Amino acid sequence: MPTVAIVGRPNVGKSALFNRLAGRRIAIVHDQPGVTRDRISAPCHITKTPCTLIDTGGIGATLDDGFSSAVTTEADIAMQTADLILFIVDAKDGITAIDEALAQKLRKSKAPVQLVINKADNEKQTHLTGDFATLGYGAGITTSAELGKNLEQLADAIDEVVSPLHRDIELAEKEVKKDGLKIAIVGRPNAGKSSLINAILKDDRTIVSDVAGTTRDAVDVPYEFLGERHTLIDTAGIRRRTKMDSSVEVFSAMRAERSIRRADICLLVIDCAEGVSAQDRKIARIIQDEKKPCLIVLNKFDLYHPSANRSVRLEEATEHVSTELFFLAYAPYVAVSALKQQSIGLVFQKLAEIRKHAQEPITTGKLNRFLGAAFDKKPPQARKGTKRLKLLYATTAINDRYTAIPVPTYILFVNDKRLMQENYEQYLTNRLREDHPSLGIPIIFSVRSRNSKDDNKSKRK
Numbered sequence: 001m002p003t004v005a006i007v008g009r010p011n012v013g014k015s016a017l018f019n020r021l022a023g024r025r026i027a028i029v030h031d032q033p034g035v036t037r038d039r040i041s042a043p044c045h046i047t048k049t050p051c052t053l054i055d056t057g058g059i060g061a062t063l064d065d066g067f068s069s070a071v072t073t074e075a076d077i078a079m080q081t082a083d084l085i086l087f088i089v090d091a092k093d094g095i096t097a098i099d100e101a102l103a104q105k106l107r108k109s110k111a112p113v114q115l116v117i118n119k120a121d122n123e124k125q126t127h128l129t130g131d132f133a134t135l136g137y138g139a140g141i142t143t144s145a146e147l148g149k150n151l152e153q154l155a156d157a158i159d160e161v162v163s164p165l166h167r168d169i170e171l172a173e174k175e176v177k178k179d180g181l182k183i184a185i186v187g188r189p190n191a192g193k194s195s196l197i198n199a200i201l202k203d204d205r206t207i208v209s210d211v212a213g214t215t216r217d218a219v220d221v222p223y224e225f226l227g228e229r230h231t232l233i234d235t236a237g238i239r240r241r242t243k244m245d246s247s248v249e250v251f252s253a254m255r256a257e258r259s260i261r262r263a264d265i266c267l268l269v270i271d272c273a274e275g276v277s278a279q280d281r282k283i284a285r286i287i288q289d290e291k292k293p294c295l296i297v298l299n300k301f302d303l304y305h306p307s308a309n310r311s312v313r314l315e316e317a318t319e320h321v322s323t324e325l326f327f328l329a330y331a332p333y334v335a336v337s338a339l340k341q342q343s344i345g346l347v348f349q350k351l352a353e354i355r356k357h358a359q360e361p362i363t364t365g366k367l368n369r370f371l372g373a374a375f376d377k378k379p380p381q382a383r384k385g386t387k388r389l390k391l392l393y394a395t396t397a398i399n400d401r402y403t404a405i406p407v408p409t410y411i412l413f414v415n416d417k418r419l420m421q422e423n424y425e426q427y428l429t430n431r432l433r434e435d436h437p438s439l440g441i442p443i444i445f446s447v448r449s450r451n452s453k454d455d456n457k458s459k460r461k
Helices: 014-022 068-081 097-106 123-135 151-179 193-201 247-262 278-289 310-324 345-358 364-377 422-435 452-460
Strands: 003-007 040-043 052-055 084-090 113-118 182-186 219-225 228-234 265-271 294-299 333-335 391-397 409-414 444-449
Touching: 003 014, 003 068, 014 040, 014 052, 014 084, 014 113, 014 151, 084 097, 084 123, 084 151, 097 123, 113 123, 113 151, 182 193, 182 247, 193 219, 193 228, 193 265, 193 294, 193 345, 247 278, 265 278, 265 345, 294 310, 294 345, 310 333, 333 345, 364 391, 364 422, 422 444
Parallel strands: 003 052, 003 084, 084 113, 182 228, 182 265, 265 294, 294 333, 409 444
Antiparallel strands: 040 052, 219 228, 391 409
């Protein structure tokens, strides 16, 4: 659904208006500035077009508890992700310096902005609202959240913007459902990628040969599973550049890398009989760098110590792969034999599990509670002569809502991002994966300083 962010300085009535639009009391309403510190979302109840409301903390709050910067950043995130911004001002107070600063900030937003002049409780206050046009967003809509005044006019204005967006979103979501998953089958030459596709299709549709590098190009193969269409991307095997004996192979490898980028998920095919090679690690690194969901397929499992017990063989094989590909620890395993068509059904069973996990990202509230506990259990170590890293706030962001397997980014706002050490970030990653298992989905942290100047300094280094 389209999103509508409600932003403004503290105590202009954002939460009261949010409750009116949502049709129930959700946000806390209080005369004390800065009460709302988190983004609160709810469906809009008074518009004809379904949309999601986002109430934000007051911008420019002068709180003495360290939250003011985080609150401002939360509002910034809402502005970046919203389809429409309701810019709330106070008719009783008139234009303030914070209003003017916020008006300037909002000009950088890609989303349209609707000025809402709240607390226009009587005719006298309504007549005094003309000055707000100097903010650059027109005459605005006068409302009184407390009295429920002019809500229909505001609802019409929201509908005018979000109605066409809703149609576009519905079409995008239908396309995702129609096209299903784009699944890149990647691996080194002769790992059994084409054999795996043929086993899935139960058809010799792709060329299978003992000669390494038979598949020269990325080939899109349609496949229907349980009534849903998917696209299997059969890629050329990626070999070391030094071993590529022709320009054709170079371009084939480049196409394979592009296939990884455009895929919703990657199936990394490992030749179980030969074990993990340097080239397997290279391909796995590409998947990691592209932050792609991944499933590791241990192919030719029938040739891996065939006389031993299957569970023992599987334990040994997964231990070997997990050691060699430790940086891809989020990827689960399935053991198959593509040539003998053994355990092929496990592939799509595991893909369904990964897709389900992707629809359940950790909420902002739970994320903050978890990180607070993690910091308390193991506080960051301060380097000699430096400050200690402090977590101010965290939030969950999903950049593309219309991908089949969305990957969230967990944004951490800290006192100084330069204080975040790699081993501590890895500690947080491991703890988060234990607390909130996300099968096949990478954990991505984006660490940002409370003071944007610190970020700029880091970029210059």
